[in-house]
Amino acid sequence: MSTANAMSLIDADELLARCMGNSALVEKLLKALSSSLPVEQQSLQVAVQVDDLVSVARIAHKMKGTAANMCAKRLAAVAHDVEQAARSNQIDIVAQRWFDLKFQIENLLDSLSAPDSN
Amino acid sequence: MTGIPSLASSKTDGLKVLIVDDDPIALEILANFLRVSGYLVELASNGKEALEKMRHYAPRIVISDVDMPEMSGVELCRAIRNRQSIQYTYLILLTSHSDTDSVLLGLDAGADDYLSKPFRQEELRLRMEGGRRLLTLEGRDMMIFSLAKLAESRDQDTGTHLERIREYSKVLATELMSWPKFENEVDAQFVELIYLTSPLHDVGKVGIPDSVLLKPGKLTTEEFEVMKRHTLIGGETLSASAQAHPEASFLKMALDIALKHHERWDGTGYPFQLKGSDIPLSARIVAIADVYDALTTKRVYKEAFSHEVAAGIIYKSCGTHFDPDLVEAFAKVENEMRRIRFELDEENPPSHIKAANITQWSSPLDGKHVALQSSIPVPCN
Numbered sequence: 104m105s106t107a108n109a110m111s112l113i114d115a116d117e118l119l120a121r122c123m124g125n126s127a128l129v130e131k132l133l134k135a136l137s138s139s140l141p142v143e144q145q146s147l148q149v150a151v152q153v154d155d156l157v158s159v160a161r162i163a164h165k166m167k168g169t170a171a172n173m174c175a176k177r178l179a180a181v182a183h184d185v186e187q188a189a190r191s192n193q194i195d196i197v198a199q200r201w202f203d204l205k206f207q208i209e210n211l212l213d214s215l216s217a218p219d220s221n
Numbered sequence: 222m223t224g225i226p227s228l229a230s231s232k233t234d235g236l237k238v239l240i241v242d243d244d245p246i247a248l249e250i251l252a253n254f255l256r257v258s259g260y261l262v263e264l265a266s267n268g269k270e271a272l273e274k275m276r277h278y279a280p281r282i283v284i285s286d287v288d289m290p291e292m293s294g295v296e297l298c299r300a301i302r303n304r305q306s307i308q309y310t311y312l313i314l315l316t317s318h319s320d321t322d323s324v325l326l327g328l329d330a331g332a333d334d335y336l337s338k339p340f341r342q343e344e345l346r347l348r349m350e351g352g353r354r355l356l357t358l359e360g361r362d363m364m365i366f367s368l369a370k371l372a373e374s375r376d377q378d379t380g381t382h383l384e385r386i387r388e389y390s391k392v393l394a395t396e397l398m399s400w401p402k403f404e405n406e407v408d409a410q411f412v413e414l415i416y417l418t419s420p421l422h423d424v425g426k427v428g429i430p431d432s433v434l435l436k437p438g439k440l441t442t443e444e445f446e447v448m449k450r451h452t453l454i455g456g457e458t459l460s461a462s463a464q465a466h467p468e469a470s471f472l473k474m475a476l477d478i479a480l481k482h483h484e485r486w487d488g489t490g491y492p493f494q495l496k497g498s499d500i501p502l503s504a505r506i507v508a509i510a511d512v513y514d515a516l517t518t519k520r521v522y523k524e525a526f527s528h529e530v531a532a533g534i535i536y537k538s539c540g541t542h543f544d545p546d547l548v549e550a551f552a553k554v555e556n557e558m559r560r561i562r563f564e565l566d567e568e569n570p571p572s573h574i575k576a577a578n579i580t581q582w583s584s585p586l587d588g589k590h591v592a593l594q595s596s597i598p599v600p601c602n
Binding site: 121 | 243244245246247249250253254257288317338339342
């Protein structure tokens with residue numbers, strides 16, 4: 104796992120401050136994120152494919168909260184868009200924004216699993 | 222880099238907090254912040270688990286997410302409020318900005334406050350501080366009430382004695398609030414504090430033997446010396462708390478009242494023979510309230526005096542027993558005193574009270590005799 108790579112998609116300073124300067128906790132949270140994000144991505148993908156907008160809104164809402172807590176602002180913003188589109192029954196926009204969200208998730212997961220350049 | 226707020230001044234006193242959220246990352250971040258801030262933290266992943274943990278952990282503050290499996294934050298609030306609990310639990314809901322409906326539902330279900338997600342550290346610190354203040358007030362009022370009731374249970378005074386004392390004290394203090402002479406000493410907070418703490422004036426009676434405290438009739442000189450110790454016992458009881466919490470002004474006032482409400486303006490009271498303004502104002506106020514109540518209620522050694530007779534005794538004692546300013550204040554609020562006595566006199570409804578044909582009154586607590594006059598004198602003229 105590469106903290107340095109992941110930090111390019113996460114506001115590192117802000118996350119460290121939210122963790123009260125506890126870098127061990129930052130590491131622990133990044134590990135938790137790399138475990139939970141693929142599961143949520145899979146659940147979201149299934150819900151999008153069957154047009155289950157209630158589940159899409161619920162999962163996107165949770166992902167938004169997790170991303171905001173981890174200071175992954177771009178991921179949080181796109182998850183918010185998907186949640187809002189699902190809540191207002193805009194299937195086309197959900198499908199469209201889902202690709203953006205998928206890109207953000209995979210980007211972050213890649214950076215979390217990539218070898219540390221340091 | 223975002224600054225980490227200083228927590229050095231936080232007074233969390235190891236307060237127990239339960240955090241409820243189905244997002245483990247949110248739980249970890251919140252828990253870490255609260256632990257660093259000095260709170261004791263327990264975690265739960267949904268409402269049902271939270272209720273189960275509350276049976277053993279007894280948190281004073283619960284911070285809960287709204288959307289959770291098994292039991293939502295709103296349902297949790299309702300369940301907590303429906304419990305029989307001896308202490309109040311402060312509830313904070315975590316909500317997203319767009320979730321105003323949940324905020325309204327949560328407040329309706331009994332939440333005290335809410336916090337937007339993701340939480341901002343300074344906002345959370347202030348919300349927690351607000352909760353802690355409310356819980357401290359609850360603790361203060363419960364402590365005062367419990368101590369006063371403990372003292373009352375050992376006394377033979379009627380059930381509404383404490384209620385009357387605090388009402389009389391409040392009326393007298395409120396009158397002084399408008400006097401320029403007391404503008405730096407008596408304000409709304411002083412009035413509130415004397416209302417809260419005056420019922421503790423006789424808390425030291427818990428340490429007086431039954432043979433003296435409950436004796437029907439006059440006390441011997443030796444017994445009276447024992448009885449006088451109730452001021453010192455009350456003072457000792459409260460001084461430890463007052464020293465441990467110097468910021469708690471109610472404890473200082475409670476101590477002053479318990480220890481010095483039997484001092485007399487002319488220096489002939491007890492336990493220290495303090496004179497004049499060396500006696501704290503709160504104690505001077507309760508002194509007059511306590512004597513007025515003793516005079517106007519029935520005791521085993523005397524009938525209840527009418528208001529007029531009691532007022533006459535108080536005017537007669539101006540400058541000797543009582544502070545002349547307070548006697549003047551008493552004269553200005555006589556109607557209020559009379560009304561309180563009427564409304565809170567459960568033993569002897571005033572309509573049935575006949576002005577006793579008494580020419581002399583002697584309090585068993587100070588042994589001093591006061592000759593009564595047939596007409597009420599003008600106070601301290």
